[in-house]
Amino acid sequence: LAKTTQPISMDSYEGQEVNITCSHNNIATNDYITWYQQFPSQGPRFIIQGYKTKVTNEVASLFIPADRKSSTLSLPRVSLSDTAVYYCLVGDLATGGYNKLIFGAGTRLAVHP
Amino acid sequence: SQTIHQWPATLVQPVGSPLSLECTVEGTSNPNLYWYRQAAGRGLQLLFYSVGIGQISSEVPQNLSASRPQDRQFILSSKKLLLSDSGFYLCAWIASGTGNGYTFGSGTRLTVV
Numbered sequence: 001l002a003k004t005t006q007p008i009s010m011d012s013y014e015g016q017e018v019n020i021t022c023s024h025n026n027i028a029t030n031d032y033i034t035w036y037q038q039f040p041s042q043g044p045r046f047i048i049q050g051y052k053t054k055v056t057n058e059v060a061s062l063f064i065p066a067d068r069k070s071s072t073l074s075l076p077r078v079s080l081s082d083t084a085v086y087y088c089l090v091g092d093l094a095t096g097g098y099n100k101l102i103f104g105a106g107t108r109l110a111v112h113p
Numbered sequence: 114s115q116t117i118h119q120w121p122a123t124l125v126q127p128v129g130s131p132l133s134l135e136c137t138v139e140g141t142s143n144p145n146l147y148w149y150r151q152a153a154g155r156g157l158q159l160l161f162y163s164v165g166i167g168q169i170s171s172e173v174p175q176n177l178s179a180s181r182p183q184d185r186q187f188i189l190s191s192k193k194l195l196l197s198d199s200g201f202y203l204c205a206w207i208a209s210g211t212g213n214g215y216t217f218g219s220g221t222r223l224t225v226v
Binding site for chain 2: 102
């Protein structure tokens with residue numbers, strides 16, 4: 001299983017763009033990269049998923065370089081409500097590798113007024 | 114649409130008492146089901162996962178057990194709770210091969226006193 005490494009915490013201000021980078025040096029060929037967001041006393045919520053290059057949805061963008069050894073979650077113009085813990089995970093969707101996905105400590109993002 | 118139900122939301126139990134937490138999923142069939150535990154300020158720890166009725170895999174040795182008596186029902190149990198069992202318990206499901214990641218329940222805050 002590919003291990004992921006993220007910064008423990010980040011601080012930002014309202015209206016700024018926030019980029020959270022995750023390292024996954026041992027990512028396997030069939031692994032996808034998925035990011036989750038968790039608010040206190042709630043379950044994590046799926047944000048975005050990708051395999052390579054760039055993925056964008058209404059919430060965030062995910063940038064994955066060609067070697068796929070890292071990925072960057074980009075949150076445009078954050079607001080106070082984006083204060084949460086963000087988790088990066090890698091796993092194989094097709095063959096059941098998701099059966100053993102492990103959540104690390106995540107990145108605690110604090111957005112200030 | 115698919116939904117996941119988890120109850121109760123909060124629970125205070127004395128040491129040595131039994132535990133039963135239930136999770137049900139609606140709107141899908143043959144989901145992969147998971148139990149996670151989160152200690153205060155920590156990441157999520159995978160406890161059990163199940164790929165089908167009666168099929169349970171344990172990730173961490175402990176005094177907890179899990180069962181899957183029906184396709185969309187996942188139960189976490191203990192015969193005798195320990196203080197260290199306190200935490201935030203989350204049930205999650207995923208459909209194999211999909212691109213939407215886990216869907217988590219709302220969680221149960223268990224306090225063992």
